[in-house]
Amino acid sequence: xxxxxxxxxxxxxxxxxxxxxxxxxxxxxxxxxxxxxxxxxxxxxxxxxxxxxxxxxxxxxxxxxxxxxxxxxxxxxxxxxxxxxxxxxxxxxxxxxxxxxxxxxxxxxxxxxxxxxxxxxxxxxxxxxxxxxxxxxxxxxxxxxxxxxxxxxxxxxxxxxxxxxxxxxxxxxxxxxxxxxxxxxxxxxxxxxxxxxxxxxxxxxxxxxxxxxxxxxxxxxxxxxxxxxxxx
Amino acid sequence: xxxxxxxxxxxxxxxxxxxxxxxxxxxxxxxxxxxxxxxxxxxxxxxxxxxxxxxxxxxxxxxxxxxxxxxxxxxxxxxxxxxxxxxxxxxxxxxxxxxxx
Numbered sequence: 001x002x003x004x005x006x007x008x009x010x011x012x013x014x015x016x017x018x019x020x021x022x023x024x025x026x027x028x029x030x031x032x033x034x035x036x037x038x039x040x041x042x043x044x045x046x047x048x049x050x051x052x053x054x055x056x057x058x059x060x061x062x063x064x065x066x067x068x069x070x071x072x073x074x075x076x077x078x079x080x081x082x083x084x085x086x087x088x089x090x091x092x093x094x095x096x097x098x099x100x101x102x103x104x105x106x107x108x109x110x111x112x113x114x115x116x117x118x119x120x121x122x123x124x125x126x127x128x129x130x131x132x133x134x135x136x137x138x139x140x141x142x143x144x145x146x147x148x149x150x151x152x153x154x155x156x157x158x159x160x161x162x163x164x165x166x167x168x169x170x171x172x173x174x175x176x177x178x179x180x181x182x183x184x185x186x187x188x189x190x191x192x193x194x195x196x197x198x199x200x201x202x203x204x205x206x207x208x209x210x211x212x213x214x215x216x217x218x219x220x221x222x223x224x225x226x227x228x229x230x231x232x
Numbered sequence: 233x234x235x236x237x238x239x240x241x242x243x244x245x246x247x248x249x250x251x252x253x254x255x256x257x258x259x260x261x262x263x264x265x266x267x268x269x270x271x272x273x274x275x276x277x278x279x280x281x282x283x284x285x286x287x288x289x290x291x292x293x294x295x296x297x298x299x300x301x302x303x304x305x306x307x308x309x310x311x312x313x314x315x316x317x318x319x320x321x322x323x324x325x326x327x328x329x330x331x332x333x
Contacts, residue, residue: 013315017315017316017319017320042236042240045240046236046243050247063239069239070242073239076242080250080251083250087252088255088274089271089272089274089275090255091255091271095259099259099260102255115279118274157331161326164294164298164301164322165301165320165322167286168304169318170286174279174306175305184276187277188277191278192280192281195285196284199285213277214274214277214278218277222266222269
C-alpha cells in the first residue's frame with residue numbers, strides 16, 4: 001500500500017469526529033463523577049490516567065453501588081481486554097515506528113482511535129498517530145473538567161446526540177468497506193451475529209462477550225475464507 | 233469524600249497493559265501469514281461489534297436517534313467518502329429525531 005505524506009490539515013480533519021464525539025461524553029462523565037461525590041482531583045485523575053470511557057462510567061456505577069476497589073479493577077480489566085485484540089492488530093502496521101514511541105502510542109489506543117487509525121492505514125506515520133491520539137486525549141480530559149466545573153452547558157438532548165457521533169463514526173468507517181469487499185461484509189455480519197448471541201445469551205459477563213466475539217469471529221474468518229481471497 | 237487514588241492507579245494499570253503488551257511485543261516480530269490474516273480481520277469484527285453494542289445497549293429514548301445516525305453516517309460515508317460530513321450529519325439527524333421522540 002502506498003503511504004501518503006503526513007498532512008497536518010488532513011489529520012486535523014480526520015481527528016475532528018473523535019474530538020467532537022469525546023467532548024460531550026467526557027462532560028457527562030465529569031458531571032456524573034461530581035454527583036457521585038468524587039473530588040475534582042480524583043475525577044481528573046480518572047480521565048488523565050485511565051482514559052477509557054466505558055470503564056470510567058462503569059466505575060462510577062460500581063462506586064455508587066458500594067463495590068470494592070479490587071472488584072472494580074477486575075471488572076475494568078475484563079471490559080478493556082478487547083484492547084488486547086486491537087493492540088495486536090495495530091502491531092501489523094507499526095513496524096516502521098521507532099519502538100521507543102510505542103508506549104505512548106499504546107496509551108492512546110481506544111476503540112475510537114483504533115478505528116480511525118486502522119481505516120486510514122495509508123496515512124500511518126508517527127506524527128499522524130500521535131496527533132490523532134493526543135487530540136482525542138485532550139478532548140477527553142478537557143471535557144471531563146468542563147463537565148465537572150460547569151455541568152450542563154449543552155442541552156442534554158444535544159449532548160446525547162453528539163455522543164451518537166462516535167457510533168456514527170464507526171459506521172462511517174466500516175460501511176464503505178462493506179460495499180467494497182464481500183469478505184469484509186461476511187465477516188462483519190458474522191461478528192455482529194456472534195456478539196448479539198453472546199449479549200442475549202447472557203452467559204458471558206460484560207467484557208468477555210466483547211473480547212470473545214472479536215476473537216471468535218476473526219478466527220472463523222481464517223477458516224471461512226481462502227488465503228487468496230484475503231483482504232489487503 | 234473518599235480517596236480514589238488506589239482505584240484509579242489499579243484501573244490505569246489494567247487498562248494500559250492490554251493496550252501496550254501486544255503492540256510492544258509483536259511489532260518487531262515476523263509473524264506467520266495465518267496470524268497476520270487473523271489480525272487483519274480485527275478492525276472489521278471490532279467495529280461491527282461496537283456498532284451492534286451501541287444499538288442494543290442504547291437507552292430506550294436514544295435508540296431511534298442512534299439507529300438513524302448510524303445508518304445516515306454509513307450511507308453518506310459510502311456516497312461522499314467524507315468522515316466529518318457523515319458524522320456531523322448523523323449528529324444533526326440524531327438531534328432532530330430526539331426532538332420528536
